[in-house]
Amino acid sequence: MRSPRYLLAVLIALLPVPAIRADEFALRDGDTVVFLGDSITAAQTYGKIIENYTLLRYPDRKVRFVNAGVGGDTAAGGLKRLERDVLAHKPTVVTVAYGINDIGWGTKADAEHRKAYLDGIRGIVEACKKREVRVYICSAAATAEDPAKSEAGYLQKMCDDGMELSRSLGGHAIDVQRAMRGIQKSIWAANAKVADKAKHDTLHAPDGVHLNDLGQLAMAYAILKGLGASADVSAVTIDADGAKLGAAKGCAVKDLVSREGALEFTRLDEGLPFNYGIFYALSYRYVPVPSELNRYLLTVKSLPKDRYEVTADGRGLGVFTAEQLAGGVDLASATADPWQPGGPWNAQANALKALTDARYEVLSAGAQLRAAVPGAPVTGQLEKQSGEFDTKIVEMQRNVAKPQPYRFVVKKYEPPAKKDGK
Structure with missing residues (x-):
């Protein structure tokens, strides 16, 4: 019992x-x-x-x-x-x-x-x-x-x-x-x-x-x-009727306009979504990162019934129906091309991963040398240099992870023209 x-x-x-x-x-x-x-x-x-x-x-x-x-x-x-x-x-x-x-x-x-x-x-x-x-x-x-x-x-x-x-x-x-x-x-x-x-x-x-x-x-x-990590990165709600901002949580929105049938606005987030490479989202079939740790939401209401293309700084995030956008779409790992990272925050996350990997490679090299030849001059020299490197690369990590203002565009999707009449 x-x-x-x-x-x-x-x-x-x-x-x-x-x-x-x-x-x-x-x-x-x-x-x-x-x-x-x-x-x-x-x-x-x-x-x-x-x-x-x-x-x-x-x-x-x-x-x-x-x-x-x-x-x-x-x-x-x-x-x-x-x-x-x-x-x-x-x-x-x-x-x-x-x-x-x-x-x-x-x-x-x-x-x-x-x-x-x-x-x-x-x-x-x-x-x-x-x-x-x-x-x-x-x-x-x-x-x-x-x-x-x-x-x-x-x-x-x-x-x-x-x-x-x-x-x-x-x-x-x-x-x-x-x-x-x-x-x-x-x-x-x-x-x-x-x-x-x-x-x-x-x-x-x-x-x-x-x-x-x-x-x-x-x-x-x-x-x-x-550790209490939040599910939400940030969320924006916009009413397309009159291009009005409904809500902005975890971010600031400015320069919201409607012109030539497209909605445009600049979004500056307090933090960024977590991404870990082009194919890492495949793991999310089992590990609920998107719903529990990584919600980066965009909601656009009052759009006429149609399909809409969403971009951020010119990078394609996908094509969504008016109904999907009205219900809110998660753009954290969204991409118009599965072979390419989606939003610019995705590229920032990829760069951060490379820097973090490099940081630990250098630290591991120092640890291996200390274990093998603890008293050798090269060990002391590497420890000094790796300490300086660690300080610098941490600075680089923080710079890469810093949120940037992204220009979002939501416009009616126009399928690409067919070639040779096909």
Whole structure:
């Protein structure tokens, strides 16, 4: 029989997520965020997604990010290296993601290893609280185990205890595993319709524990929601009858005019949509980024019944009916050509991703050199140069992520002329 504590955790996970205002996002101006964990964290992927999301959505907040993941690590190991790898960076926020190595990938799921895990979690939370660091204990990422069975598995129950322990000590908790399991269930449902198992989608590498890119996105999504990331980027409502502005949320609209049958206006957003490459939206079939983290809305009412082309700074976003525009369309990842990024904010996001990847490549090079030849002159020289590079590239990241005024045009769609009478 399940304990009342376990049942309460399940019920909380099943409750609908309340709407969260943008000012409730947990990462604040001036924060230093350290991601502490094992190889899933050391892969850097979910951390970079959170970093890019924060830069795009909250460009007015200067937040610094540090990855402190180590392959094979456990909560006990994280506690041992906490001072050197985490607190030395003077963090204000620490996320902690352990569990799977703590029970030896399931081979050591016993009371002894559960105690070691909880002792490590207690020590990390207490040390962070002592330094006035806001600490978030995350449940372990979901494994490839059948999601209908893993809910009652040892790993989830142990992580439930770790999250409850964090809350009891004044820390925070994010149930990554249950959030990922919900995504995993939708994947399994889709796979059930595909006979060829080689074409099945998954969150995992072949070992069933480490995450592929889709799994890392799912983990980033879970943590962002746990940090209070808002669903809405911005929203504009316009009445085409008289070219009147109805509402502008999260942005400013000016120079709204109707001329030659087209609506035109300039939109300056407070933050930008999150995009991650031309084909990344394919992952949104399973990870609800568009509806939960990335709504960039345009609503145009009172248009005559017809089809309308929407552009931003001359870039095609698509063709929509008057009914669609009246109901509101999400332009975050919209594009008139699936082989090209859509709005200019999409190109900004792509450039930001390249800069963030470059930042971590340089940091990784320094870490490898320190581990191999810690006393060599080249190591010290690279550390100095990489520090200067990091300062500069962070400045570049923030410049690229800064919202720009975009000129939107909504006009009746004219199909391209047919060639050779065809």
